[in-house]
Amino acid sequence: MAKTVRIFWRIFFIGIAAFVLLLILINFGVFGKMPSLAQLENPAITLASEVYGDDGTPLGKYYKERGNRSNVSYKDISKHVIDALIATEDERFYDHSGIDAKSLARAIVYMGREGGASTITQQLALNMFNERSKNKLVRVVQKLKEWVIAVKLERNFTKQEIIALYLNTVPFGENTYGIRNASRTFFQKEPDRLTLDEAAVLVGMLKGNTVYNPRKNVKAAFDRRNTVLSQMVKNGYLPDAEFNKIKVKPIQLNFLKLDENNGIAPYFLEVVRDELKTWARDHTNSDGEKWDIYEDGLKVYTSINPRMQLYAEEAVAKHMPVLQRVLSSQASLRTDAVWKGHDNILQAAMKNSDRWQKLKDEGMSDADIKKTFSVKTKMKVFAWNPMREKDTLMTPYDSIKYHREMLQTAFMVMDPLTGQVKAWVGGIDFKNFKYDHVNLRTKRQVGSAIKPFLYALAMEEYGFTPETQCEATQQYFPGSGYVPAKNTGRTGTRTMANALAWSVNEVAAYLIKQTTPQRFAEFLKQINIPTKVEPYPSISLGSCDLSLFEMLWGYSMFPTGGFSTKPVYITRIEDKNGNVIARFDTERKEVISQATAYTMSRMMQ
Structure with a gap:
């Protein structure tokens, strides 16, 4: 014995x-590299870069997979969240040093049936420094590594710091990480404003962010929320009376995920993304490394005014469906006559489509792929309804025609004094139509919108006034022919003011004959139009291609007393700690006299 x-x-x-x-x-x-003390004190957590409007409203963010997170300090987290977390995940959090011996013993005795033994600190260690393995032996070693890291974390951080770190790293589903992103995504509010039941919903998701997702599984999320609330009662964080009142309330979400297709100003966010990429290539952080807009947690402040942006988008949504109905009623569209002689456009669109590329990658021949485009298929297409889409049965080829027949628009608002862009709507729907019609690189024939520039040149350099009588007849240019090309039979003269008000083409032709096409092309460059315009007589009627962005840049000289103001939409960039690392100031240049600017403004009223 x-x-x-x-x-x-x-x-x-x-x-x-x-x-x-x-x-x-x-x-x-x-048994594998362990994080150093420096890594524990400064964990390498990837953070999404966030874009804000001029009033601090979040507009969107840029991130890669598992990078959709934003840090928040302990003081900016609702006490309800912290109480719910401790009551549910680690009720002895304030009493242990990273490992809860009591819970560990219970887990061993009951083989995990009565709950796990992982503390919040251990879960933080896993979130920050480990990927959970499916191999049981490796998982045992990982568990022991979590213990070691957890003890180190407890030695180097306060309990409050551990809570904040944990809530900043934990996943909440919907590719959303951290309590700030979760509260914004599910409830459209900052984490310090979460109510008790909202906090319980989010904490409940930590056990399984898919199973207990309140958007996808309402009943499971409801039950899980009440489980969290009952744990709060058990641990003294919530009175029974309040629990009985809250447990019957339905979950009320205000879900909006800020991704590339949702949120405010999606077209604008793509422009900012491109601008940031260019900026990041030329700038480095304190370690000498180039900034990463997807992982470094940059805070990008822009000039966009959320209220004005909303009004701009509402205006597009109000008026474009009306105009679309007018267009769609045209006989040429109803009979497909509009596509006669333009089959090459549809063929090119077909071969550039995702459907074509996917079938091509699967090894189908061009002939077989083309046949599939003539077979009616269930699909979603754009529609002017709240969801901006509808289910329909249509051939893929017809869907190309359908979308090509949609009227597009561009809407940009700019403060001419500061150059700050206040609203940017690049099209009717970013999800279905990615092409941005505001962008500097997006050019269209400008037509009569160019005439004020020509009139300004005539007054600035050639002595014209609003009362000057101008020939209102077709003009002949050797080597180029008549402008305008079509003879309307108009004769006589018009004052400059009258001709501009009625956009008389013949007077525009007369003015460019007096100023010369070469001088007008030079003048456009002088007033900061970036695109090089060829000096043909027809540019007096707007035959050249320019972008809306350029046109606002050019028009800015009229209300500013002759100063051309470059549009600016990023005002400053901060690092993740709030340090300003770049500022973008207004660029102005005097291009015409104050008298000409004032006179033109009066004429255009």
């Missing part, structure tokens, strides 16, 4: 020694 006892204790102490040795070896990185 005594011998058996000695053997037992020998095995027991050898086991303890082996376990301690194993922990020491793990700490020294024998």
